[in-house]
Amino acid sequence: MPGTKRRKIVVIDDDDEVRGLICHILAGGGYAVADTGDPSRAAELVRTEDPMLVLCDISMPGLDGYGVLRELQSDPATARYPVVFLTAQREFTERVQAFRYGVVDYVAKPFTREILLRKLEKVLAERARRSGMAEGQGAAPASELLEEVQRESRSGLLTVEGVEGEARVVMRAGEVVESTGVPATGDPTARARFEEIDAEHEDIAAHDPPRLPGAAASVSFDELPEVVRDVLVVDDNKAFRRFLAGVLVRHGFTVHEAADGEEGLRLALDRRPWLILTDVRMPGVDGFEFCRRVRSHSLIRQTPLLFLSGWDDYKQRYQGLELGADDFLSKDTPIRELLIRIQLLMRRYADLGTRARKGAGMEGQIEVVGAPGVLQVCHLTRLTGRLSAVDAGRRADVRFREGEIVDAQCEDMWGEDAVFAFLAWSQGRFHFHPGDPGEGVPLGESFNQMILEGCRRLDEKRGSTASGPSWRAARGGAPAGAAARAASSSRAAWWAGGPAPPPPGAGFRPRP
Structure with missing residues (x-):
């Protein structure tokens, strides 16, 4: 109709022939079209043309469809534009991935004029309705x-x-x-x-108090390296878990989710997150028992833990902090305040992580992250060189090549035994010296298995009692099958956070 503004669509496809055909179909269907074969120009074109919809191919050289989508979503000025993927990929997994990334619909090639126009009309009509x-x-x-x-x-x-x-x-x-x-x-x-609310014409502001002079406009975790932006959320409320996970993911975190304390402990030992957020009231293993078990495991006992409770009760706060939690907040706490509390909790990693990325001069106090945490930073950042640690009259040296431990000495012990001895350190100062670690092959079956075994032995020693059969007696006085079952039961009890069994009796041996 004369004088009516035509609806505009931006088309992004590196294939000139296909792009030309799409533009021809859309123009014939009454649409205004802006197009480009260069995906790196997509975001600029969308900002300039202000379309009602973006039609984008997935498989393109340089920047693919997912890369274009990320660029659009990262800028508030372009994040509101709906994106429809156009691709020859027909696999179901590709469709699932596309919708997870935030596309509003998906058109598979080859297509007819009727299919393409009907799909776009459906998308635009649905958005108009919403x-x-x-x-x-x-x-x-x-x-x-x-x-x-x-x-x-x-x-x-x-x-x-x-x-x-x-x-x-x-x-x-x-x-x-x-x-x-x-x-x-x-x-x-x-x-x-x-x-x-139209973001172009009306600003949306958080209900935060006036900013202090020099305060940051938003909470940023850029000072933390990616390896420590790893968090476990434990809550039986699925909606709240997903809500909180979404907030954290948008701030650069990898998020693991658990519905109760038992699953949370299993994930904490398996994934070894650098922060734990947990509810209090959960079926089965509740938040308090979960916290107690976390603090009893040498592998994860230094991990910062923050309670998020739907009940803001001073008795709960006291009990949570008494069990070793680092902070206790109500679920009614504004998101910005929660992020600031998380930022403060994880500040202990900032300097450590920044130096770890370069490898030079990484140093600090062992009690801040724990001996397992110090070794894990070296492993995850694939450092090469020598980690030295001192505490009063004690000294330890652990040699790394590309993040793998190739040799270690702790007082009069060597190899794996020295690593196990160092894991027991609760305090001291460490310093990493980059350079050639010398000859050697990675110790143990794997880094993770060695750390797990060392922490298990340490917890067994801490929880050992005079009562009950010793591991040495079980090994010497029972058939091999029974001994194997005893070993399995011993490890299972440790992973479940229950009472630690007696120590295995395998003492540390000095290198000959």
Whole structure:
């Protein structure tokens, strides 16, 4: 119709012939089209043309479709534009990956004119229907609305009302800016409402107090190396876990999730995160028992642990801190304050990690991260050189090549025994000296197995009692099968956080 502004679509495809065909079909369907065969120009083109939709190929040289999507999502000015992938890949796993990354739909090649136009009309009609205010009632609709807002990078106010009260979440381009309360999307009586705000014409500001002079505009974890941006979230509320995981992932963290304390302990020992966030009230192993077990394991006892509880009770706070937690917050705590508390907890790693990335001058106090943590930093950052540690009259030297331990000496012990002895250090000072570690092959079956075994032996020694059969007696006085079962039971008890069995009796031997 004359005078009507045509809807615009940006097309990104490195194949000139295919791109030309798409542009021809879209123009014939009444669309205005802007296109490029250079994916590196995609974000600039989208900013300039202000389209209603972006149609992008996946397989392109240099910057593929996922790279284009990341560039668009990383800029608030372009994060709100819906992206539809166009590709010859028909595998189901490719579709799943695309939707996880945030595309709104997927068109497989080859396609007909009718298929392409019908798909785009459906996407645009659905977005037009969802603009302004959207509502959902019940657990599934409320959860889907929250996921939709995040996936489509929308801006506005999400309100969720349930039996536990009302939660209000301010969103900018799909990211949480501020939150009062936890969205109870798992509540079957929950009622969710999203009020859209145009990010171009109305600013969304967090309800934070005025900034202090020199204070940062936002919470940043850039000073932390990637290897320590690894967190475990333990909570039986799936909606809250996903909500919190989304916030942390957008700040550069790798997030592991567990629904109770037992699963949390298994993941903590397996993944060895550098931070643990846990609820208090959970079925089975609750947060307090989980904290006690974490603090009883030499492998993870130094890991910062923060309680996030739906009940802000001073008795719970006292009990949590008494068990060894580093902090205790209510789930009603604003997101920005939570991130600041996490930043403060993890500041202990900042200088250590920055130096570890370069390898030169890494030094610090063992009690800050624990002896297992010191070795793990050297391993994860693939350092080559010599780690020296001193404590009063004691001295230890551990030699690394590309993050693998090739030799060690601790007082009068050598090799694996020296590593096991160093793991028992609770204090002291360490310094890493980059350089040639000398000859040697990696000790033990693997780095992880050696550290696990050393920590298991250490915990057995700490928990050993005079009662009960000793490991040496079981090995010498029982058939091989029984001894093997005893060994398996011993390790299982240690992994489960239960009472430590007697020590195995294999003492450290000095190198001949």
